[in-house]
Amino acid sequence: MGVTKKYWTGLDELHGTEGYKESVQNEFTAETQAASEFLAEESLDETSTPRRDFLKFMGFSVTAATLAACEAPVIKSIPYINRPAEIVPGIANYYASTYYDGNDYGNILVKTREGRPIFIKPNKDFGEGGLNARINSSVISLYDEERLRGPQMGDAAKTWSQVDSAIAGELASASNIKILSSTIISPTAKKAVSEFAAKHNAELIQYDAVSYSGLKKANNGIIPKYDFSKARTIVSIAADFIGTWLTSNVFQTQYTKRRQPEGSWMSQHYQFETNMSLTGSNADYRALIKPSDEGKIAAAIYETLTGGTADTFEKAIQDNLDKAVAKLRENKDKGASLVVTGSNDSNVQKIVAEINKVLGNEGVTVDSSQGINFFQGDDTKVTNLVKEMNSGKVGALIVMGVNPAYSLANAEEFVSGLAKVKTSISLNKYADETGSKCKYMCPDNHFLESWNDFSPYEGRTDISQPAINKLWSTRPAQESLLKWADNDMSWYNYLRTNYNSSYSEATKHFDDSWNKAVMTGVWAGASMELSNNSGTESTSEGEETVSVNNISAALVAAKGAKTGDWEIKLYEKIGMGAGDHANNPFLQELPDPMTKVTWDNYITMAPSDMRELGIGDHIYLGQRTFAIKANVTVNGKTVNLPIMPQPGQASKTIGIAVGYGRGAGDELIGRAAYQTGEYGDYLNAGTDENAVRTPIGANVFGFVSSVAGDSVYSNIATLELTEEEYKIASTQMHSTVMGRDSIVKETVLAQFEKEKNKPKGMSTYNVMPGLVVHEDTNNDGVLDGRDKSHVRNFDLWEAHSVEQVGHRWGMSIDLGSCNGCSACVTACHIENNVPVVGKDEVHRHRDMHWMRIDRYYSSEIKSINDTETIEEKGLGVIGAYADMENPEDNPQTVHMPMMCQHCNHAPCETVCPVAATTHSNEGLNQMTYNRCIGTRYCANNCPYKVRRFNWFNYQAYKKFKHINVSQQEYGRMVLNPDVTVRSRGVMEKCSLCVQRIQSGKLEAKKASTPVPDGSIQTACAEACPANAITFGDLNDKKSVVTQLSADNRAYGALEEIGVQPNIYYQTIVRNTEA
Amino acid sequence: MKSGNNPLPKVQNQRSKSYKLLSFFAIVFLSLQTFATIHEGGDYDAGESVFNNNCATCHSLDGSVLAAPSLKGVSGRWEGKDELINTWIKNPKKAFATGDAYVVGMANKWTPQFGWMQNQAVNDEDINNVLTYVSEYVPPVVVSSAGEKDWYNATPEEAGADNPIFWYLILTVIFAIIAVAASGAGRAIGSSIQERETGDGIAHTSYGDRVKSWLWDNKAFASILTFVIVIFFLIPWGYNLGMAINIMEGHMPEQPIAFNHKLHAGKNGINCEYCHNSASKSKHAGLPEPMLCMNCHKGVKKGHNDEMTAEIQKIYDYVGFDPEAGTYIADYDQQPITWNKVHNLPDHVYFNHSQHVNVAGLACQQCHGPVDQDYMLGKVATSEEIMKLAEEDVTIISLEKDVLTMGWCIECHNKAGISVMNTENGYYQEIHDRLIETDLGKRDLKKYLEDNVITVKELGGWECSKCHY
Secondary structure, three states: OOOOOOOOOOHHHHHOOHHHHHHHHOOOOHHHHHHHHHHOOHHHHOOOOOHHHHHHHHHHHHHHHHHHHHOOOOOEEOOOOOOOOOOOOOOOEEEEEEEEOOOOEEEEEEEEEOOEEEEEEEOOOOOOOOOOHHHHOHHHHHHOOOOOOOOEEOOEEOOHHHHHHHHHHHHHHOOOEEEEEOOOOOHHHHHHHHHHHHHHOEEEEEOOOOOOHHHHHHOOOOEEEEOHHHOOEEEEEOOOOOOOOOOHHHHHHHHHHOOOOOOOOOOEEEEEEOOOOHHHHHOOEEEEOOHHHHHHHHHHHHHHHOOOOOOOOOHHHHHHHHHHHHHHHHOOOOOOEEEEEOOOOHHHHHHHHHHHHHOOOEOOOEEEEEEEOOOOOOHHHHHHHHHHHHOOOOOEEEEEOOOHHHHOOOHHHHHHHHHHOOEEEEOOOOEOOOHHHOOEEOOOOOHHHOOEEEEEEOOEEEEEOOOOOOOOOOOOHHHHHHHHOOOOOOHHHHHHHHHOOOOOOOOOOOOHHHHHHHHHOEEOOOOOOOOOOOEOOOOOOOOOOOOOOOHHHHHHHHHOOOOOOEEEEEEEEOOOEOOOOOOOHHHHHOOOOOOOEEOOOOEEEOHHHHHHOOOHHHOOOOOOOOEEEEEEEEOOEEEEEEEEEOOOOOOOEEEEEEOOOOOOOOOEOOHHHEOEOOOOOEOOOOOOOOOOOOEOOOOOHHHOEEEOOEEEOEEEEEEEEEEEEEOOEEOOOOOEOOOOOOOOOEEEHHHHHHHOOOOOOEEOOEEOOEEEOOOOOOOOOOOOOOOEEEHHHOOOOOOOOOOOOOOOEEEEEEOOOOOOOOHHHHHHHHHOOOOOOHHHHHHOOOOOOOOEEEEEEOEOOOOOOOHHHHHHHOOOHHHHHHHHOOEOOOOOEEEEEEOOOOOOOOHHHHHOOOOOEEEOOOOOEEEOOOOOOOOOHHHHHOOOOOOEEOOOOOOOOHHHOOOOHHHOOOHHHHOOOOOOOOOOOOEEOOOOOHHHHHHHHHHHHHHOOOOOOOOOOOHHHHHOOOOOEEEEEOOOOOOHHHHHHOOOOEEOOOHHHOOOOOEEEEOEEEOOOO | OOOOOOOOOOOOOOOOHHHHHHHHHHHHHHHHOOOOOOOOOOOHHHHHHHHHHHHOOOEOOOOOEOOOOOOOOHHHHOOOOHHHHHHHHHOHHHHHHOOOHHHHHHHHHHHHHHOOOOOOOOOHHHHHHHHHHHHHOOOOOOOOHHHHHHHHOOOOOOOOOOOHHHHHHHHHHHHHHHHHHHHHHHHHHHHHHHHHHHOOOOOOOOHHHHHHHHHHHOHHHHHHHHHHHHHHHHHHHHHHHHHOOOOOOOOOOOOOOOOOHHHHHHHOOOOHHHHOOOOOOOOOOOOOOHHHHHHHHOOOOOOOOHHHHHHHHHHHHHHOEEOOOOEEOOOOOOOOOOEEOOOOOOOOOOOOHHHHHHHOOOOOHHHHOOOOOOOOOOOOOOHHHHHHHHHHOOOOOOOOOOOOOHHHHHHHHHHOEOOOOOOOOHHHHHHHHHHOOOHHHHHHHHHHHHHOOOEOHHHHHOOHHHOOO
């Protein structure tokens, strides 16, 4: 080898002295540190610091920073040893897979870069339905550092062979072994469980955190398959089928197919509910009922339809009920309506099932012959199990994918029973509420590390494949069970063998159909039977699944539901679901679609009730107006939560979300699952030796009542106000559009039908904003105020050619289709590395959301011209404006996705002193972070308020250490390498996923073709399960977005101010009378 | 784990002078020995060129085995078989078919390991020249290791003390001392003169006070002077100083393997994309993985000298290859090669190789300079190198700005043209078709074509979000 030159900066380095080695570790020299300590001295905080000192320090810091910045860091480049053929560094690979966690199910495509999964999007070619926010943000949980990294016995880490031999010994001598699992829909997993059960004479008990056992009982042990796309009239009694009920992501796609007025028909949706649910906010007619009325409404519908005498209700409800029944009658025997209820009371479900039969929906919109395989949990069996455990009769308990110590109504009894079980094994991924109390913890792989197969219903089998090698020493739960059943086969081989009996590891026979199944995510061969033969027959006191057969008994029972002074309705939130996602900071920070509150759960209450209780001052929550906390007592259990005003909440009822209060015993369930304070430390933690982290919100699973053995999510409550105030972090404080009709435009179906053929801007519901001109534009021969020209024709600047020059990227958002489900919000944030900022920062209005969904309620005074109502209320002009901010008691709701509108005449661009935000010739309002100096003029000048100022170094500042994924060693692997991680002091906003536009154009150039319409999709458009967002090139005359932009319903938000946005909205058309 | 039974040759770092001297004499002595040669009178230089182009990859001249037996002493071994060796070189299997005992023996010895030699497209004269070259070949005498450095170290020379600023500073200090001394002397003289005349010396004032009073007396001059100094010296100086931060032209950090681009890309003519094979597909050009190196180096085990052989051995150490047995070592703990990244684009800059290599069709040399002619390890060229290259090659755009600065990028985007008018690329064709559809578009196109070229800039190549997002 030739002479190797060595450079050194001093003799210390040359000789490698200890002092030098130490100094290498410190980026800044001791002097710099001393100075920073000095600067941090408290005396300097006083205002008496002389100006000269300030200048001195400033000079010093500038010099120090310059010197420190001059040193270029050495970065290593490490190629593979042998590059896998499918990986090209810099190019993403997509793998078809399936998401199932016991609650949500979705066909997904996993985007990986250099082997790391970084994004989840719907498998639109082969999957059914879209994805919700919970599924598309689940990629974060793969990198959660609090996941168990290997098997444990108590707190002690063990090897797999150690736990295996210990468990094998204990299982051999145990009697009455139980497996408590979430609903298993994997045919092969079921087989593995049966093998284990046969070997050890064990019984499988399936348990769902949120139970549907009442629904199952009412339909002869089957959960029917519903089809919302065929129903002309939809009546939902408290079923949140768009947000969380059953397979809501599939229902949402079906539902929105029939919510477009351009189709041959548009469905009409009636909702009877207590809380303001996402589904209710999209309904055409919505009535407020108490939870105890759910059965009565169902009974009334049934009795009216069958000619019986029905109960009557107060007028508001009765009107809606009459209309709904009339519509149902219209569609009777056509299989064109659908009635569902979210109640888990088997009697109510029975009535609804009968209604659907009476209406002739069976076989069209309801298929209860086959049903779906989800939610097969049996509440009665679980109750019996807890009893058995407490009586010491259970020898061994294996917990698999469920967390009963958190989610059972009688969790305390479960915990005390668990202590009496000699051998308790948890296969959960975390040392969660249940796992940490088990003797053994044998962690399962994350779903992105696992093979699996799923049968959502008979006739369909989906395949799940790993997108990454397992990060830690975990093992598939199925493989653990097989191992303990003396089957040493690996889980993958077992799965392959199940599909191809000729498969063996030695021959490695790969057949085409398997590869195709892995490629598409769907098994095309003979579908796998999901055997219900799981182990030995129930050994408990012969309580077979009871099905309700007697409709008259059901009617009596439903009408006799208990009522109370205050009734409570429990619900699941869009973000948290049943609580599995407590560790996901993206979901914690996802604003609730209705209340827009982040990082919390709370009591929802009608504003009128709050006034009555004397806390009317706390209806308008803001930065300085805090919520009042109250104690809610149900079943002898009390929780203390803040009260959130919720227009549309039924009077004398309250709603609280389940899924919060995870980790009350300071379990290791993920760092983001706990409340953090102003400087990023956990609340309470560190105050004394025994301090534990404070969970977010409170657990209300204990409030679940039991009706005929089934968990029912409503109850009678007592409410007691406290003096305590509480900060709530909400991203939207105002409630209504305040009469600014040009933001949201809406009309009713009949009106739309009349005017749908008029050109854009000429219909009464979509008036073109124009300015009066001295030209006879309307050709009436007179120059007057009616001669108007479209505001787009006016320019302050020289015309900038946009039409037909290159590309002009644009978007159309159908407000009629948008349900507000917020899947786009999480998808956008993960795609664009948008930082999570935590509750305290959201409370200061420093949330970083590039995409938000504005939710507007209607108010009684629609506009200032509504003189009739104003007079009726006796209000002046000022009073009218103030009153316009008040939503109605039962308002209509609009969900409006709002992000940078990429104005062609952008007000932000003209005020930037450093030209950091400029207009591209492709119509994008581009943001150049490296040029931005953070004056924030642009944000002030933005009419849509979509620009976000990056206040902190979120990647390093301690305030975000527990919640921001980029501060975690593994968590930062989820960052998108094609998007800059912005630094402190710059403005940021939606870029219309410019990284995707650039790569899409590059692909077209490489393929030597024009960019095909639809080949470039923004993250939000791709994620939308309702297909409400369309992205494309407005200069491509054939593109869908061009057609939509010229549509009768198309308008630009606040178009009259002349900013010429490239984002179009489609007017909402409601299927109501007026 | 490296297996113990594999004595991998150690990298030789030093050789004693006496050893070098000894080997020098040995080589001279050996080469002077006369072999009875089968071919004589060929052209030595022509033979060298044919040998280097056709033979050198597999055959050595020093007795070592690369991918075939060494040609050292070949004339002696084939003595009296002039025809046969010509046949063998042109068509080995034909020569084998003659059944000549030497040929058969040699083929049986070498073909199992290396396979048959390719039929060489050479004529008898070439063969004669090569054999002359082989017989008369004298290995270059390595006088000192400094001479070898050229192959390995293209590190730019450091700026020495010949920096003019250094001399200006020294002059300034000397002048300052003289000025102060002169002023002190002048003052002393003035004071004594005054003292003699009036009996009182000049009132004692400090230099500072005197400067102040002088400045006060010459306000206009002082302000103009300050203004001139600030505008014409301080500001440009500070600006240049600032702009020079982090410009690292010609930066070449030490690398784990002294890979030689001049040899591989230049002399051996290996296509750049053979190793950097994602350059036309991805944003990254891609670093070759050691197993890609092994495609060739499974056969090519020896370099032109010991140092190069030692570098090749490093690849074997990474992947666990036993060059003598010609097999991979079982259960070897293979290690990736940890290269030091030469250039780091900041996070907020997006650069895509495939856009430039595949779509624009730029030569690698446009940015990487004379990789194949001049240097060892990869890097972006210096601006001098690019400008020099542009003089020789019309396809290279001459760029004056410091490389890897934004000015450099946009300079090129301002000069480089796009062929929109032809139908080669359907994408650009579509853009062109749209442009001529409207009057405004036609106006724009006319403006673009004023200089007869549509530049990248005119199609938006200067826009921020092309590279910053």
